[in-house]
Amino acid sequence: MQLYYNPHSRAVTAKWMLDECGVDYELVHIDFLKREHKQPAFLQINPAGKLPALVDGRTKLFECAAICMYLAEKFPQKRLAPSVGAQDRGRYLSLMVYSTSQLEPAMGDAFMKVRPTAERGWTGFNEAVHVIERELGYGPWLLGAQFSAADVMIGSVFIWQKLFGGHSGSHKIEAYVQRLLARPAAMKLGIRAGKTA
Numbered sequence: 001m002q003l004y005y006n007p008h009s010r011a012v013t014a015k016w017m018l019d020e021c022g023v024d025y026e027l028v029h030i031d032f033l034k035r036e037h038k039q040p041a042f043l044q045i046n047p048a049g050k051l052p053a054l055v056d057g058r059t060k061l062f063e064c065a066a067i068c069m070y071l072a073e074k075f076p077q078k079r080l081a082p083s084v085g086a087q088d089r090g091r092y093l094s095l096m097v098y099s100t101s102q103l104e105p106a107m108g109d110a111f112m113k114v115r116p117t118a119e120r121g122w123t124g125f126n127e128a129v130h131v132i133e134r135e136l137g138y139g140p141w142l143l144g145a146q147f148s149a150a151d152v153m154i155g156s157v158f159i160w161q162k163l164f165g166g167h168s169g170s171h172k173i174e175a176y177v178q179r180l181l182a183r184p185a186a187m188k189l190g191i192r193a194g195k196t197a
């Protein structure tokens, strides 16, 4: 597998997921300044011209959540996603999509001080934080005792926020972030992520 990567990008989240899977992969460094991500060869992999992207033989993936769901399914022995038919499967899928469709844009709005409107399709950041606080319950992870790809996707949003000097405003989320950062494979605060970057 090849992960198209730049340490200053969301590709560190996909790398975290690969490291949680404990599998071999190759990092293909993409130089944003040289606009390598907008070249025809890369657009064949991700037509949106963004990182991350993953190639696994003849399979090409883009969008971080899709990459994480793919990896969780490719390596079921790692138990990073509930199997089809399992009780938590629906909640898991919902959280995976929620991470990029609501939580991340809500955080972006808060960062850029944009007032949220209902038409935008996501709530304000404080409301999103309350959603995740409720979903965490007693934890330690979103699905309870079982760490999953949902923790990688949701957790990375809060880790990114810290990288940019922000704060969730929630003690419960901050404690969750500390648990995530304590995982050996976790993306690291301070740009360089995981074991091989």
Ligand SMILES: N[C@@H](CCC(=O)N[C@@H](CS)C(=O)NCC(=O)O)C(=O)O
Pocket (backbone or CB within 6 Å): 008, 009, 010, 011, 037, 049, 050, 051, 052, 062, 063, 064, 065, 100
């Ligand atoms: N929703 C996408 C976002 C991808 C994205 O915006 N990637 C940024 C880096 S964090 C990028 O490649 N930006 C370069 C550009 O758009 O020129 C995902 O989750 O994969």
